[in-house]
Amino acid sequence: MTYDEQTLTSLRADADDVVARYPDPRSGLLPLLHLVQSVDGYVSSDGIRFCAERLGLTPAEVSAVATFYSQYxxxxxxxYTVGVCTNTLCAVMGGDAIFDELSEHLGVGHDETTEDGAITLERVECNAACDYAPVMMVNWEFFDNQTPESAKAVADDLRAGRPVAPTRGAAQVCTFKQMSRVLAGFPDGRADEGGIAGEPTLAGLRLARERGWTAPPPPPVDPPPVDPPLVEPVETPAVEPVETKGDPK
Known part of the structure; x- marks a missing residue:
């Protein structure tokens, strides 16, 4: 591995912290992959070997996991990873247009990085924010009700190094490496920033209360069937064979 001694010492200490959370060390592989990603900015060959050696796995086993999940x-x-949702609802609400214009604006396609190393652009699957469609994510922070113009403005601010605040959630977007460290299980103390559901999410509940709507009562539940009593098996006495003499006629 090409990690310098200081980096390796820090990685080992953090890895010990991660592994200690689990009864089986290999269960710590997912957070360990986030940990090495927080150092290298991706899951490097050195990171693969570090995880394998720490957990007693082969590099092939670690690579199989790292290539399965898209966050690695x-x-x-x-x-910054800028992900535009192009799943069904976001797509019809403008997600495809946002991705296409942002791709042209940045000069990169899906899973490609700008020349200055600032932004990796992605198409992403549904992030369970359909009530705010179309949605864009920056390092998994929400940017709701986007347009091509607003998305390009966010990207320009990120590249210029200006502070960028998501629509809801954290007060400011963190870097990809910082996010990876949080996902490795090392809190940054910002979990409670802006953690309140917005109006679109609560609209159905508000209407139900205003109009007195309630859920129907659940149907009655049949009692569980009663198992029949166990019957002791009865032993059948053995029957002795009857011998016959002579030829049958």
Whole structure:
């Protein structure tokens, strides 16, 4: 491995912290992959070997996991991952147009990084924010009700190094490496920033209360069937064979 001694010492200490959370050390592989990603900016070959040696796995076993999940990057990632949801609802609400214009604006396609290393652009699957469609994510922070113009403005601010605040959630977007460390299980103390559901999410509940709507009562539940009593098996006495003499006629 090419980690310098200081980095390796820090990684080992953090890895010990991660592994101690689990009864079986190999259960710590997912957070360990986030940990090495927080150092290298992606899951490097050195990171693969570090995880394998720490957990007693083969590099092939670690690679199989790292290549299965899309949050683990196998090539250098930008300081910010900008993901545009192009799943069904976001797409019809403008997600496809946002991605296309942002791609042209940045000069990169899906899973490609700008030349300055600032942004990696992605198409992402549904992030359970359909009530705010179309949605864009920056390092998994929400940017709701986006347009091509607002998305490009966010990208320009990120590249210029200006502070960028998501629509809801944290007060400011963190870097990809910082996010990876949080996902490794090392809190940054910001979990409670802006954690309140917005009006679109609560609209159905508000209407139900205003109009007196309630859920129907659940149907009656039949009592569980009663198992029949166990019957002791009765032994059948053996029957002795009857011998016959002579030829049958």
């Amino acid at each position: 990057k196998r090539h250098p990632n930008g300081a």
